[in-house]
Structure formats: structure tokens, C-alpha cells
Amino acid sequence: QVQLQESGPGLVKPSETLSLTCNVSGGSVNSGSYYWSWIRQPPGKGLEWIGYIYYSGSTKHSPSFKSRVTISVDTSKNQFSLKLSSVTAADTAVYFCASGPPLVGLDSWGRGTLVTVSS
Amino acid sequence: EIVLTQSPGTLSLSPGERATLSCRPSQSVTSTYLAWYQQKPGQAPRLLIYGASSRASAIPDRFSGSGSGTDFTLTISRLEPEDFAVYYCQHYGTPFGQGTRLEIK
Numbered sequence: 001q002v003q004l005q006e007s008g009p010g011l012v013k014p015s016e017t018l019s020l021t022c023n024v025s026g027g028s029v030n031s032g033s034y035y036w037s038w039i040r041q042p043p044g045k046g047l048e049w050i051g052y053i054y055y056s057g058s059t060k061h062s063p064s065f066k067s068r069v070t071i072s073v074d075t076s077k078n079q080f081s082l083k084l085s086s087v088t089a090a091d092t093a094v095y096f097c098a099s100g101p102p103l104v105g106l107d108s109w110g111r112g113t114l115v116t117v118s119s
Numbered sequence: 120e121i122v123l124t125q126s127p128g129t130l131s132l133s134p135g136e137r138a139t140l141s142c143r144p145s146q147s148v149t150s151t152y153l154a155w156y157q158q159k160p161g162q163a164p165r166l167l168i169y170g171a172s173s174r175a176s177a178i179p180d181r182f183s184g185s186g187s188g189t190d191f192t193l194t195i196s197r198l199e200p201e202d203f204a205v206y207y208c209q210h211y212g213t214p215f216g217q218g219t220r221l222e223i224k
Contacts, residue, residue: 046207046216046217047164048214048215049209049214052212062120062213063120064214100166102152103151103169104166105152105154105168105169106154106156106209107166107169107176109163109164112163
């Protein structure tokens with residue numbers, strides 16, 4: 001298992017872009033075994049899968065986010081990132097980064113970071 | 120897109136009882152990629168079961184998973200006080216189920 005830590009602004013204005021980074025330690029984002037994922041949880045609600053990126057750069061995201069989501073990886077910094085554009089109050093949530101091989105599931109999680117969308 | 124439906128929404132049981140949680144995909148899925156997670160308030164989820172039936176590292180053997188296709192089950196054989204939490208299923212790379220809240224009766 002790797003260790004993951006989310007970072008980024010805790011407050012974002014409506015219509016702007018939410019940007020978060022997940023720092024990876026104890027492993028490499030270049031690992032061919034792992035998919036690097038983002039999940040969020042609105043206050044009092046369930047887990048919402050956002051998407052993932054593979055070390056090759058291929059991505060998949062939930063259709064719920066349409067074209068608002070960009071997930072990228074920075075191998076030089078051993079981290080991966082999430083950008084969510086045109087945010088509204090409905091995007092207020094705790095955002096988690098997570099990883100794990102598909103055959104094992106998401107066995108490593110960050111602690112989560114609360115992002116509030118408000119003017 | 121695969122939709123996972125979990126039932127019941129809330130399960131009220133007492134310590135020592137057996138818990139049975141259901142996860143039903145909207146279409147047949149490969150059990151290889153079916154996982155269960157436990158989440159306690161204020162914490163990140165924790166992987167319990169992967170490949171539908173394999174326990175993750177350090178997960179007690181009172182937790183077991185089974186199923187295939189469109190019908191999967193998480194069973195907790197004898198509930199301990201620390202097992203009362205919310206449980207989610209997921210097929211890797213698709214949305215989570217809506218969760219089952221396991222509460223103390």
C-alpha cells in the first residue's frame with residue numbers, strides 16, 4: 001500500500017475551477033499496477049466515484065461529471081491531480097484520493113479534504 | 120453505466136447478531152473487480168473485501184463476501200461494536216452503491 005495526501009484550497013467560488021493534488025509516497029505513480037482515483041462525499045451523503053488515471057495517462061471518469069473533470073499525473077512530483085470546472089454549491093464535498101490495483105480494489109486512501117463552494 | 124443497488128438502506132441489529140448486506144449490479148459484472156468498503160464517521164473508507172470474496176489485509180474473518188453476476192453479499196458473522204458503520208460496494212472504476220448503514224438496535 002502507498003500513502004496518499006490530498007492538498008488544495010478549501011474554498012472555491014462558484015463557476016471557478018476546483019483544483020486538488022494527491023501526493024503519493026511509498027510508491028510510484030509510474031507503477032503499472034495502480035489506478036489513481038478521485039472520490040468525493042457531499043456532506044451527509046454517500047461516496048461518489050469521480051474517476052481515475054492510469055500511469056500511461058489513460059483516464060476514465062463518471063458520466064455524471066460530463067466534461068467538467070480533468071485528471072492528470074505528474075511523474076516528476078509523484079503526484080496526481082483533479083480539476084473540476086464550473087463548480088456550484090453541489091460540488092461541496094470531502095474529496096478523497098485513493099489507489100489500488102483493479103484486482104485488489106482501492107486499498108489506499110488519503111484522509112480527505114473538504115472543499116466548500118461559496119462566494 | 121453499471122448501477123449498483125444496495126439493500127437494505129439501513130440495517131438495525133445487535134452485537135453478536137449476523138448481518139447480511141446485498142449489492143445488486145444493474146448488469147452482470149465480473150466478480151474479480153467487486154469490492155466492499157467500510158466507512159466510519161469522519162474517516163476515509165477502508166477496503167474490506169476484493170474479488171467479491173477475498174478479505175483485505177488485517178480484516179477479521181467474521182467478514183466474508185460471496186456472489187457472482189448480479190447478486191453479491193457481504194456477511195458479518197457476529198457483529199462487534201466496531202462494525203457499526205456504513206458499507207459500500209463498488210465494481211472497480213464505476214460508481215459506488217448508495218451504501219447500507221449498519222446501526223445498533
